[in-house]
Amino acid sequence: MHASAPHSQATAAERPVPQALLDALAQRFGTQYSTALAVREQHGRDEGSIQAPPPAAVVFAESTQDVQDAVRLAAQYSVPVIPYGAGSSLEGHLLAVQGGISIDVGRMNRVLSIDAEDLTVTVQPGITRKQLNDAIKDTGLFFPIDPGADASIGGMAATRASGTNAVRYGTMRENVLALELVTASGESIRTGTRAKKSSAGYDLTRLIVGSEGTLGIITEVTVRLFPLPEAVSAAVCSFPSIEAAVRTVIQTIQLGVPIARCELIDAHSVRAVNRHSKLSLREEPMLLMEFHGSPASVQEQAETVQDIAQEFGGNAFEWASTPEERTRLWTARHNAYFAAMQSRPGCKAITTDACVPISRLADCLLDSVAEADASGLPYFLVGHVGDGNFHFGYLIDPAIPEERERAERLNHQLVARALRLAGTCTGEHGVGIHKMGFLRDEAGDGAIAMMRAIKQALDPQNILNPGKIFH
DSSP states (O other), X not given: OOOOOOSSBOOOOOOOOOHHHHHHHHHHHGGGEEOOHHXXXXXXXXXXXXXXXXXXXXXXXXXXXXXXXXXXXHHHTTOOEEEESSSOOSSSTTOOBXXXXXXXXXXXXXXEEEEGGGXXXXXXXXXXXXXXXXXXXXXXXXXXXXXXXXXXXXXXXHHTOOOXXXXXXXXXXXXEEEEEEEOTTSOEEEEEOSSSOOOSSSOHHHHHTTSTTSSOEEEXXXXXXXXXXXXXEEEEEEOSSHHHHHHHHHHHHHTTOOOSEEEEEOHHHHHHHHHHHTOOOOSSOEEEEEEEXXXXXXXXXXXXXXXXXXXXXXXXXXXXXXXXHHHHHHHHHHTHHHHHHHHSTTOEEEEEXXXXXXXXXXXXXXXXXXXXXXXXXXXXXXXXXXXXXXXXXXXXOTTOHHHHHHHHHHHHHHHHHXXXXXXXXXXXXXXXXXXXXXXXXXXXXXXHHHHHHXXXXXXXXXXXXXXXXXX
């Protein structure tokens, strides 16, 4: 396997930021501009473990014109620009590895139009998924993509995010219809329309979704909405082993049960979640499931899955039927990462998010669990296993280099296994810095060369979030 990028410290040739550019930005943006160290440091780190120097300055964009002006000024001096949304990424996407200016779009957080009859909404990139759902709650519709963190919609589009609902509703790839973006020259262009399908030219929307800010800075997003289901029911079910839980999931999906969410939580994670969220869940491998539809269809789905679970030794379902109970359960699941981090104070997490075809899920997971157990490192395992996606987090002491090396070795072995089983190195986090070597293993030199050619054509000065996805 190719060596991946450095993990503890991002290293790349840092480009100087001329004082003339800083002066020009200060003059143009006034109070929307900062070079304060605390502000720069906040915009120079994400939720991952990679470290890099902070950007030279931060521009707080409030309009598409602001983004255009900032990019045009940076382009005059060939200085990198790095888009910043909510800062919740895990793979170093927003780090200024070659220096440059951070463009924070968090203030661009308005809903621009709600087209309820067409089941679409157009928003600015800084709005978060929770803010969006709050804004449309009176329409009877909702936006289902739920990566756990309260990420910005622009960032979710840029990283092709998904999350717990993807098994039923798809990922950002399927749910972004149109974009407005600012190119490397500072031009504003639009891709796609609100129509559900099109055969008009290159699919630029799909090219930008998942490009991690390396081809343009997103300034508007049009996404699909879905009717709120008539009935929703959630349940937890404990199992004697991870294998039993995974076999239940595989059979559920292969039978075509339209389950909305299906999350695996290992015993380590359940233990951490219980402490963090003050719950009393059985500290065994567990599936957390949710069913959407009419009352009759929800009941039918639930009964089918209960029958399957019993075949594999699943304990009696515990139901969470009220919105408050469901919210508590899903909040606990979404806090699993932070709960695990608290279980080893001062630790860092080396995370991965491989995804494999559902038929190979048991093979990939069980071998990876065996390796993690043998390593002696504390770890946690959670997964959106309904679509074959899972996350390991290896908890390391950052002061012990050998622990980081062991965790990275486990990560490499897991990704190599996923690729052998026709899977991918990242189901939803994106490549960023951490997975550049893995992407080469997955895609091959020819595909990387094509990506590099696209990048060169659209960003000849290499100023849009350089040092990400590939070298």
